[in-house]
Amino acid sequence: MTLPTRGTARPLAAQRALLFDLDGVLTPTAAVHMRAWARLFGPYLEQHGAAPYTDDDYFRYVDGKPRYDGVRSLLQARGIDLPEGAPSDSPDADTVCGLGNRKNAAFTAELTEHGVDAYPGSMAFLDAAMAAGYRVAVVSSSANARSVLDAAGILDRFPVIVDGTVASADGLAGKPAPDTFLDAATRLGCSADESVVIEDATSGVEAGRNGRFGLVVGVDRGVGAAALTEHGADVVVTDLDQLISGLRGGSDAAGPAPTR
Numbered sequence: 001m002t003l004p005t006r007g008t009a010r011p012l013a014a015q016r017a018l019l020f021d022l023d024g025v026l027t028p029t030a031a032v033h034m035r036a037w038a039r040l041f042g043p044y045l046e047q048h049g050a051a052p053y054t055d056d057d058y059f060r061y062v063d064g065k066p067r068y069d070g071v072r073s074l075l076q077a078r079g080i081d082l083p084e085g086a087p088s089d090s091p092d093a094d095t096v097c098g099l100g101n102r103k104n105a106a107f108t109a110e111l112t113e114h115g116v117d118a119y120p121g122s123m124a125f126l127d128a129a130m131a132a133g134y135r136v137a138v139v140s141s142s143a144n145a146r147s148v149l150d151a152a153g154i155l156d157r158f159p160v161i162v163d164g165t166v167a168s169a170d171g172l173a174g175k176p177a178p179d180t181f182l183d184a185a186t187r188l189g190c191s192a193d194e195s196v197v198i199e200d201a202t203s204g205v206e207a208g209r210n211g212r213f214g215l216v217v218g219v220d221r222g223v224g225a226a227a228l229t230e231h232g233a234d235v236v237v238t239d240l241d242q243l244i245s246g247l248r249g250g251s252d253a254a255g256p257a258p259t260r
């Protein structure tokens, strides 16, 4: 079976390194973020006599935006005017940045109190890949990547983690620039063309295409296979366990079958 799209794509069995996005690929972190926003805005809006916070607010004003933008846009919708403040503001500050920092504290609290379970299919794939000798890294825009991996009990699996903190310390451009993935491949001692990018976001698969990686796998958690393919995925799966048979030493030496 041939892989669709790019001529440079090589089968999974021919690769050496796997570069995993975190949120939506290894862990269902969106649910934790949703609960953290509710934990912030539920009491806050009540105290300010505004209409109660609902899940609909999350999708309308917050989802997918940088934290402070999410705060600003929800407050605007409720007619609450706060000064911007600065990222160094305390979580207690009544500013846009203060509330954003309070949301981050709520996220950490949610993780500590309830943990997060990695996707079982992703764990099965990770186990099989590590047993087959692939090198693995996590590449995430999130500054919370280490806490999420720790809460899921898989922090020690990854010798290389390039997260939001590493990216800003090293001046690496975020996705869709390929820089963070390239940095992870280099740290694993591999070149881009022998590394696989595994992503659930269009900006992430685009980073894979921009970096001319050996293979770009899109994981469809709701974005849609067409969008992922359009932005650079060579293969789209709905669960990482669908890739196990394509691993080196697996039963399907031709690599993972494209879906749809």
Ligand SMILES: [Mg+2]
Pocket: 021, 022, 023, 024, 025, 199, 200, 201
């Ligand atoms: Mg993601």
